[in-house]
Amino acid sequence: MLEVENLMVFFENALALGGLNLTVKQGEIVGVVGSNSAGKTTLLNTLSGLINDMRTQAGRRGKERISVYGQIRYKGEDIIDWPTHQRVKQGIVLSRERHPIFPESSVLENLKIAGYRRSKREIRDQLTETFRIFPTLHPLGKRKAGFLSGGEQQMLALAMALMARPSLLLLDEPLLGLSPLMQTAVMAAVVHLKQFAGVTVIICEQYARPVLPVIDRGYVLENGMLTFSGTGSELISSPEINAAYFGSIQAPADRPGTQGTV
Ligand SMILES: Nc1ncnc2c1ncn2[C@@H]1O[C@H](COP(=O)(O)OP(=O)(O)OP(=O)(O)O)[C@@H](O)[C@H]1O
Ligand SMILES: [Mg+2]
Structure with missing residues (x-):
């Protein structure tokens, strides 16, 4: 579905992405x-x-120059020069870090706003589907979004992204600031998105522990380079990943019975 080849991004002269190669197949969580x-x-x-x-x-304001090189093929077409709205129309939807919700509006209103491109009927059908995938949001429909807990707000952000009917959903740190329990719940919702709505997902995260058991495949990104790729279990069992991501939270060997806390 997506093939990224030799993708490079510079902010002025600073390299932010250094020649990434990445593939995502239809229906995968990567x-x-x-x-x-x-x-x-x-x-x-x-x-x-x-x-x-x-x-x-940045060009208009005379700020630092941003340069992008490489290829992004989506469903066979190179989309690197396509504007955002064209990509959204083709089903590529981004849910950003701390995705904005409208705190003064109800959960239901937030969902309807997120489906603004659709007809009333499509929104109604999509709401039924959305509540099936996010059942915890259903009883909260009338509540002001600003009064939801952090985890519930993150669920709402995911549900809002679903209202745009994505084929490829891009999630930027959806677990940021959540408790371990809520992180697991959000990851379960991501799996439901795949299973029940057929959405393909790329999830970028710092927290490896809740993410790796759920993904079909994964990559490790370090200083703008992809340094490792494999299945979730390959990543979990790799000594390098363990040292880098789990080292500080694993039970020390000399204290048998101590549980890792996260
Ligand atoms: N608009 C920008 N102008 C200049 N440099 C930038 C800009 N955006 C990002 N960078 C730089 O590019 C590199 C990658 O940043 P990026 O925000 O993509 O990292 P990240 O993995 O999302 O980090 P975080 O976990 O903190 O969100 C960093 O060195 C950052 O300083
Ligand atoms: Mg970031």
């Missing part, structure tokens, strides 16, 4: 794990087309 400044947001902005808008704005 994880990209990386720490702060690894390039996760830049990757998703480049796939969603947002980087083109940023480039235009």
Whole structure:
């Protein structure tokens, strides 16, 4: 469905993405794990087309030049020059870090706003589908979105992305700031998106632990380079990944019975 070849992004002369190659097959959940400044947001902005808008704005304001090179083939077409709205129409939808919701509006209103491109009937059908995938939101329909817990707000953000009927959903750190329990719940919702709505997902995250068991395949992103790829279980069992992502939270060997906390 998606083939990225030799993707490079520069902010002025600083390399943010250094020649990435990545493939995503229809129906997969693909994880990209990386720490702060690894390039996760830049990757998703480049796939969603947002980087083109940023480039235009930066050019207008005389700010640093943004350069993008390489190929992004989506369903067989090179989309690297396509604007964001054209990509959204073709089903590429980005849910950003701390995805904005409308705190003064109800959950239901937020969902309807997110489906603004659709007809009333389509929105009604989509709402039924959305509540099937996110049953916890159903009883909260009339509640002001600003009064939801962090985890519930994140569920709402995912549900809002679903209202745009994505084929390829790009999730930028959907677990940010959530408790381990809520992180697991959000990941379960991501699996439901795949299973019940047939959505293909790329999820960029710092938290490897809740993500790796759920993904079909994953990559590790470090300093703008993909340094490792494999299935979720290959990533979990790789000594490098373990050292980098689980090292500090695993039970120490000299204290048998101690449980990792996350
Ligand atoms: N608009 C910008 N202008 C200049 N440099 C940028 C810009 N956006 C990102 N960068 C740089 O590109 C690199 C990658 O940043 P990016 O935001 O993609 O990382 P990230 O993995 O999303 O990090 P985080 O986990 O903190 O969200 C960083 O070195 C960052 O400073
Ligand atoms: Mg980011």
